[in-house]
Amino acid sequence: MIIVSALVTIYYNVILAWALFYIFASFTSELPWTGCHNDFNTPECYLLQENKVCKNMTMFYYNQSCLEPEAYCGLVNLASFNDSHCFDPNDNDSLVVADGAVRRLTPSEDYYR
Numbered sequence: 001m002i003i004v005s006a007l008v009t010i011y012y013n014v015i016l017a018w019a020l021f022y023i024f025a026s027f028t029s030e031l032p033w034t035g036c037h038n039d040f041n042t043p044e045c046y047l048l049q050e051n052k053v054c055k056n057m058t059m060f061y062y063n064q065s066c067l068e069p070e071a072y073c074g075l076v077n078l079a080s081f082n083d084s085h086c087f088d089p090n091d092n093d094s095l096v097v098a099d100g101a102v103r104r105l106t107p108s109e110d111y112y113r
Contacts, residue, residue, distance in 0.1 A: 033111035036064055044103050045110040058083045062102060075102050 025032055032038055036045035043063035054066035062072060073079055073086035078101055081087045086101045088094040105113070 033108040036107050036110070038111075041107070041110050042105065044105045045107055046104045047107065060098060060102075062104070069098060073098060073101060 032040075036047055036050075045064075046061050050064075051061040054061040057066060059066040059068060060072035061067075062075065067075075069080040069083055069086075076086075077088075078086035078096065079089045080098075081095060084098055086096045086098050088096075
């Protein structure tokens with residue numbers, strides 16, 4: 001019974017610690033999960049506004065920069081078919097929409113991952 005009580009106490013304290021961590025993280029002037037310009041963000045992090053800027057130049061947003069279709073498709077070993085699609089040069093039947101070729105995360109998904 002003492003072991004069960006100890007495990008429940010540890011579990012409760014871990015949940016409480018995470019709650020306090022996120023409460024204090026929310027007191028900053030700019031919330032860390034609203035942008036991709038933090039140290040902890042991965043290259044897959046993207047903002048819709050920055051993605052739209054790149055789209056207007058027929059480019060793709062990745063790793064906080066705009067990439068040409070060839071470079072963007074090359075991230076996953078694909079070749080550029082046109083401005084909106086990638087294809088696998090080893091398989092003639094595989095045409096992939098370029099937006100779905102590379103995994104991307106919103107800033108909040110990247111933060112809570």
